[in-house]
Amino acid sequence: MYFSEGQFIETVRRNAMNRLILDALSALELPQATLTAGCLVQTIWNIKTGKDPDWAIKDYDLFYFDDTDLSWAAEDALIQKAKAQLGDRAEKIEIRNQARVHLWYREKFGFPCPPLKRVEDGIDRYLILCTRFGISLENGSVYAPDGYDDMWNGILRLNPHNPLRDLFVQKCKDYQSRWPWLVMVD
Numbered sequence: 001m002y003f004s005e006g007q008f009i010e011t012v013r014r015n016a017m018n019r020l021i022l023d024a025l026s027a028l029e030l031p032q033a034t035l036t037a038g039c040l041v042q043t044i045w046n047i048k049t050g051k052d053p054d055w056a057i058k059d060y061d062l063f064y065f066d067d068t069d070l071s072w073a074a075e076d077a078l079i080q081k082a083k084a085q086l087g088d089r090a091e092k093i094e095i096r097n098q099a100r101v102h103l104w105y106r107e108k109f110g111f112p113c114p115p116l117k118r119v120e121d122g123i124d125r126y127l128i129l130c131t132r133f134g135i136s137l138e139n140g141s142v143y144a145p146d147g148y149d150d151m152w153n154g155i156l157r158l159n160p161h162n163p164l165r166d167l168f169v170q171k172c173k174d175y176q177s178r179w180p181w182l183v184m185v186d
Helices: 005-012 016-028 038-048 072-092 098-109 119-123 149-153 165-178
Strands: 034-036 060-064 093-097 134-136 155-157 183-185
Touching (some): 016 060, 016 072, 038 149, 098 119
Parallel strands (some): 155 183
Antiparallel strands (some): 034 134
């Protein structure tokens, strides 16, 4: 099946939280602000299988890139600003400065991460290829380096640029517990 950028955006906007983030949080004016990850792909999977658009989505990732201040305090200030704007709805939103990833990645995952140069570099490191999506809050463009087919067809493939097989398998099993029709290709 051919799935276009326009269809993708229209479908993910059926999830009220995605719509809220894309519309309301653009006012934060975060550099390179991009809604990304599971909240996009999982919305598609939900709608494809007749579930509510927001069913079983654990969080909503909003990436930005600001290499002028790599402190946690600066990142947290933006998180607090989003909470002030959205109230309780902000609790499921994870706002992360991709310029800071290399500072905490080794501690969290046990492997180093080189400094990233843009938001897309963070998306490119996702464990599963079909989850590498982002929608720019600035201009609404879609970042989809692997296209739409595997996402639509539920094909879970290990990202060769981040070949952490154990974490990949763990994440696939988590996805399959919620969407059993997904297929892990090793």
